[in-house]
Structures are given as C-alpha cells and as structure tokens.
Amino acid sequence: MKQLKDVMTPDVVVINPNSTIAEAAQQMRDGDFGLLPVGEDDRMIGAISDRDIVVRAVAEGLAGSTSVRDVMTQGIRWCYEDQSIDEAATLMSEHQIRRLPIINRDKRLVGIVALGDLAAHKAAIGPAADALAEISEPS
Helix, strand or coil: CCEHHHCCECCCCCECCCCEHHHHHHHHHHHCCCEEEEEECCEEEEEEEHHHHHHHHHHHCCCCCCEHHHHCEECCCCEECCCEHHHHHHHHHHHCCCEEEEECCCCCEEEEEEHHHHHCCHHHHHHHHHHHHHHHCCC
C-alpha cells in the first residue's frame, strides 16, 4: 500500500504570518502552487490558499499589504507521511480539502499532497475521485 511520502510534493515553502498577502500571492505564482503553510516559531499555525486571498481579502477590498495572519485558515488538517493514500483521501473528502500538509512523526512539515497527486497514482484513483466528488459538492 502506497504511503503519502510516496506521492507528496516535498520541499514545501512556508510563509511567515506577518508577511503580506501580496508576498504570498507572488510566492504562489512563482512556485506554481495554491497553498502556503504558515509557520511561526517553528510551528505550523495555519495555511493560506489562493482562495483565501481571493475570498477573504480581494473580495472584501483589503489591500495587498494585509498580513497573511489576517486571512489565513487556522486549525488546518494534516496527515503523517507514513499514512496511506486512502486515509488522506478520506480526510480530504470529509473536510472538503484540496491540498493537505504532510508531516513526519517528529511533527515537522515534509510535504503537501493535492488531489492531483492522489489521482496520478492508479491505486488512488478511486479514493481521489471520491474525494473530488465530495469536495466539489456545495457545503
């Protein structure tokens, strides 16, 4: 059974909560990703997604100088790198998550898994499709 460490994207960029949303958007653009874990004092305290920037900042008329802390999602879900693809797909489905931070057993961030990462592996096509269907349903 494949584990998340086999399908995750390693080398995750982490942003400081005092950075601006303009800086976050630039990092997302330059790195071609849609989620940045937010780290403070060597701890993951949340995450900011491209959707957070659009819905919580731009749509509300906030400036690019707004801090990441003001629009980030707190209390994010995550999985361990040695958990199965099925476990991640189930969690993503239950909580309508498109991107999931992955940590090691020392609670250090080691990667990100997106729905596309799951779908790219034949063993995960069923769970990833189920997760996508659940996430795509209106809440």
